[in-house]
Amino acid sequence: MIAVCGAGGFIGGWLTARLLSMGLPVRAVDIKPFADWDQLHDCEKVQLDLQKAGACEVAVRGCSEVYNLAANMGGIGFIESNKAACMLNVLINTHLLMAAVKAGVERFFFSSSACVYSASKQADPDIAGLHEDDAYPASPEDGYGWEKLFSERMCRHFAEDYGLETRVARYHNIYGPHGAYRGGREKAPAAICRKIAEAVQTKADEIEIWGDGTATRSFTWIEDCVSGTIRLMGSPVKFPINIGSSEKVTVNQLVDLVEDSAQRKFKRRYLLGAPVGVGGRNSDNSIILSLLGWEPLTRLCDGIDLTYLWIFQQVQADLAGR
Numbered sequence: 001m002i003a004v005c006g007a008g009g010f011i012g013g014w015l016t017a018r019l020l021s022m023g024l025p026v027r028a029v030d031i032k033p034f035a036d037w038d039q040l041h042d043c044e045k046v047q048l049d050l051q052k053a054g055a056c057e058v059a060v061r062g063c064s065e066v067y068n069l070a071a072n073m074g075g076i077g078f079i080e081s082n083k084a085a086c087m088l089n090v091l092i093n094t095h096l097l098m099a100a101v102k103a104g105v106e107r108f109f110f111s112s113s114a115c116v117y118s119a120s121k122q123a124d125p126d127i128a129g130l131h132e133d134d135a136y137p138a139s140p141e142d143g144y145g146w147e148k149l150f151s152e153r154m155c156r157h158f159a160e161d162y163g164l165e166t167r168v169a170r171y172h173n174i175y176g177p178h179g180a181y182r183g184g185r186e187k188a189p190a191a192i193c194r195k196i197a198e199a200v201q202t203k204a205d206e207i208e209i210w211g212d213g214t215a216t217r218s219f220t221w222i223e224d225c226v227s228g229t230i231r232l233m234g235s236p237v238k239f240p241i242n243i244g245s246s247e248k249v250t251v252n253q254l255v256d257l258v259e260d261s262a263q264r265k266f267k268r269r270y271l272l273g274a275p276v277g278v279g280g281r282n283s284d285n286s287i288i289l290s291l292l293g294w295e296p297l298t299r300l301c302d303g304i305d306l307t308y309l310w311i312f313q314q315v316q317a318d319l320a321g322r
Helices: 010-021 053-060 076-081 083-087 089-103 144-162 188-202 222-233 251-262 286-292 300-319
Strands: 002-005 026-030 044-047 065-068 107-113 165-171 206-210 216-218 241-243 248-250 267-271
Touching (some): 002 010, 053 089, 065 222, 076 083, 083 089, 089 107, 107 222, 144 165, 165 222, 188 300, 216 251, 222 241, 222 286, 248 251
Parallel strands (some): 002 026, 026 044, 065 107, 165 241, 206 267
């Protein structure tokens, strides 16, 4: 049995689907009511609060592998406004690690983030790429980034002290269908897709952009993320490793791509006081290429086409009151 913790969320839902397609038994776990899960699959589903130690023991009981993707998180607007809530995610990983040791789990995966990287190395939009060594000396994103970095260390020391095989991925801006696209937890690709979909359907001629549009990012297609995660879990790589695209774009270029998908152009109103995060962030994939012979290859334009189509359909249903 494989436990996917956070299965009601975006990445967890896609990961559950992939594991089931491989014929593997999955226990899907999330705190949210089933009606609020991003995807529901035909497998064992359990609603548990994984901040509690007893719930974690129930979640991993009888499992050989555990994927921990459970976290209270969202885009930059959410994590900058909810630092304490993000820090409390450390309870989830702590209790899951303890429960995994107790249950004799063979392998444990933790989903970390590019937010662990030192802020001083992400000031320049022309950043070449963040190498795994760039997490130290530590100066991560306040709140969410510190929790992720601490939980990475927890995984390392549980491996050293208890022999639990742990694997850690640093995700870089995962996007795609079946994720948050409104409500404050959505990330940039989904937010921009929603704004343009709404503008198309309401016949508006202007959209809002957070910041001045010059910040750079790389965005990773969800199916690439899932493939890399499963590959890492089965590998001998015991230290944190990037799972992210190396295709860097500015926010303005991201908007261009969504406009191409919508076949419409819009005036842009820049909100210079809105949270934008670091100046530049991109994934250095030299280690994952050398050790696993793999990196994400889906072009951003292709992934955005599919994401925009899905979000357009959701917005259409929202506007119709369904």
